[in-house]
Amino acid sequence: MDITIIAESRSGELHPVTRQLVGAATTLGASTTVLCPGGVGADEAATILGVGKVLSVTGDCFSSYDGGAWSEALDAAAGSGVLIGAATSKGRDVCSRIAARRGIPVIQDVTALSPGLNVTHPIYSGKAMQDLSVSGDCVLTLRANTFPPAGDGGSADTATVQQSGDVRIAVQEAIAKASERIDVADADIIISGGRGMGDPANFSHLNAIADQIGAAVGASRAAVDTWEDIPHSMQVGQTGKTVNPSLYIAVGISGAIQHLAGMRTSKYIVAINKDPEAPIFKIADYGIVSTWEEALPILAEELGKLS
């Protein structure tokens, strides 16, 4: 079986999830080609164990983002078989379009994969899992932090394909981020606050801890809806972002079902809440029944001792 992986990039470099895509493809025992949109990360991709070939797809369309243009260019460069991307915002968009161009199915947010081809992905916001069997070509996007990353030691051939697509989305104005903080969708550790923080100004305590451990700061829907200062980009949950970090620290968050839908698959969950009956404790690995005012200063001190 031939597998083509669409590399994910971030800030001009290969995104770590790309190694996980290669790791997952390797378990299928397939020969793997990695496509690098705009050529970003091609040199690093060639050193990943299990990669058979790297194709830098370079074209004018990659200077801005238009899923239609990207998929046109990548579709032309990719061979047939199984195509794998990351279940990120761009990955889902591009993979949907390539699948539609080829008239084959796309299955998004895959969490398990085995030869056959057998595919598992969550449905109903993780309240159930669906096992699918696919015969023939398809496109898959894989959930980040779910598959083991492939290591170093590869020495794949690299080639460049000049291929662009028709750009129809025009950027009128770029608006800079309010803060330089890591996005929750990208973070390996997240510390989130809810309405239990009492006042948006109190998120400064979460920011301070996030800076200590390189975490992103998230928020519940209740916090985002209540306080204008807490932007929607921070919201974790059903109408916010779905996250899957190694560690999720929920502070003053009761654990409404809408919130759990966005973070329940976090590897480890710590909950700090003064209400021992809060639903968040039901899914927490480590629950601390305490006010945040008492718990956070000690947390900051203890984390400080680690470094």
Add this chain to the structure above:
Amino acid sequence: MVEIAVLLKQVPDTTARITVSGDKVDEDAITSWVTSPYDEYALEAALQHKEVAGGSITAITLGPARADKVLKDAAALGVEQLVRVWQDGWEPLDSIQVQAALAVAVQASGAEYVYCGKQAADTNQGSTGPGVAEIIGAPCIVEITDFDVSGPTFTRSSATGSEKVTVAAPAVLTFSKTTTELRRPNVRGIMMAKRAQIELVGGEVGTTNVSVVRHASPAQKPPGKTFEGADSVPEVVGLLRDEAKVI
């Protein structure tokens, strides 16, 4: 004047209990069905677009008869045409079958702008908007967080923050949560909706190479440990370091 199509999906209410029986999610046990939350943000933007530009909106859903409810709810807010795409024996459709069936209805509506949610709250896939766009040969702006219907211009997130983008029609627009919640219907709207006609559209969707093997409840995590009081924080940090190895 602008012709707009809105794609609406009926999904279980967020708080609905999902039970699996006989390797399949028991849909009959779901008592509360609603319009998918992201689709509601798309519908509100479409209504505002129509108010400024003039024209009409066609609401399109794909689903069994119960999905008529989402169309009637949209009609109560001023949506003019209602289309339900369905044929008995269809279920379950794969992504390309869904997109192809919806694309036929979109093209029949003559829509210049197609509004939809970034993903449905049941399947959580996010394939329909971009897939329909590909089939009708249109660009697609995904995960819109804000909009200005006078341009129209749409805001999406970018690597460095966010950006305002424009696109020429025909175009597909998928919505994330925006700052504008869906309006409520008034009494006149509710009365009008009762008389609104729904056009039922079926057709050939071809075969699929995807088969559903089974549904299962998610693996249950072992119960966690709960500690009383802030004095336990050092112990929890120790566990995160030594047991969980995540810090």
